[in-house]
Amino acid sequence: MQKVTCSVEALEEMADTLWYVRLKPEVPVDFLPGQYLLVVMAEDDKRPFSIANTMNDEGLLELHIGATPDNTYAMQVLKRMQDQGRIDVQLPAGKAHLRAESTHPVILMAGGTGFSYTRSILQQMIADGLRQPVFLYWGVRFAEHLYADQEMKAWVAAHPQLTYIPVVQNGDEQWQGRTGLVHDAIMEDFPSLHDYDVYVAGRFEMAGVAREAFKEKGVVTEQLFGDAFEFI
Template sequence: MQNVTCSVEALEEMVDTLWYVRLKPELPVDFLPGQYLLVVMADDDKRPFSIANTMNDEGVLEMHIGATPDNTYAMQVLKRMQDQGQIEVQLPAGKAHLREGSPHPVILIAGGTGFAYTRSILQQMIVDGLRQPVFLYWGVRFADQLYADEEMKTWAAEHSEFTYVPVVQNNDESWQGRSGLVHDAIMSDFVSLSDYDVYIAGRFEMAGVAREAFKEKGINPEQLFGDAYEFI
């Protein structure tokens, strides 16, 4: 992996406790859609964060960071970026990257800021021309955490092969969309998952539950991708 210092071009709170970060590496970097970077806090302290975009001419790296005051893991990273205006990262990391060339339709599953991972993959597929159907299921606890809802609705309107399904766990009367757990929505919508490439990012608990549930739908383990599965 490559170590590179990045200047912080943007650090903005998108919604409460969710931050958009754009980094400009001092040297060209290379990564695959769906891979992640490690923020180097110390030689023995490297913190993983998804990359929310794909390779581009500007050479920037985008991140979506969830950070609450009691989440020192992420807050310390944001504070260093704010105080120093730069950060050292190591990349690329992760095996759950887009399998370009696969003929299978794709299901992308995001929990919370795991959306960043799925956005990188989706963006690359759109650049490549969306040669197969793609479904994005984005699960959040509350509707106001769908910070890229309008962007995804726009992409879905522009690309007939792309279907966007937001799922809110704790809904109220103002929410008119799907409710409950995101993996349950997929279980309801698909008779079989045997012919799909499935990419998932979110809390380890969610990834584990989804893996077990998807076995009932005939998921091919070799077509289920998630960096969480390296650890659970």
């Protein structure tokens, strides 16, 4: 992996406890859609965050970081970025990147800021012409955490092959969409997952439950992707 120092070009709160970060590497970097980087806090302390965009002419890296006051893991990273205006990262990491050569229809499942992983993959597929149907399911606890909802709706309007299903676990009376757990919504909507490429990002426990559930729907192991599966 390449180690590079990045200047912090933007650090903005997108929604309550959710932060948008844009980094500018000092030298060109290379990565595949769906890969992640490691923020180097120390040689024995490297913290993974999904890259939320694809390769671009500016060479920028976008991150979506969920950070509550009691989440020191992420808050320490944000504080260092704020205090120093720069950060060391290593990249690329992760094997669950987009299989661009595949012609299978695609299901992207994200929990919370795991959306950043699916956004990178979807952005590349759109750039390549979106040749097959894509279904993006995004699960959050509260509707206000759908920080990219308008972007997703704009992409849907521009691309008939794309379907976007936000799922809110704790929907209030104003929420008119799907509720519950995001993997359950997929289980309800697809009689079989055998013919799909399925990409999963979110908390390890969510990914583990989804993996076992999707096996019941016939998902092909070689077509189920998620970096969490390397650890659980």
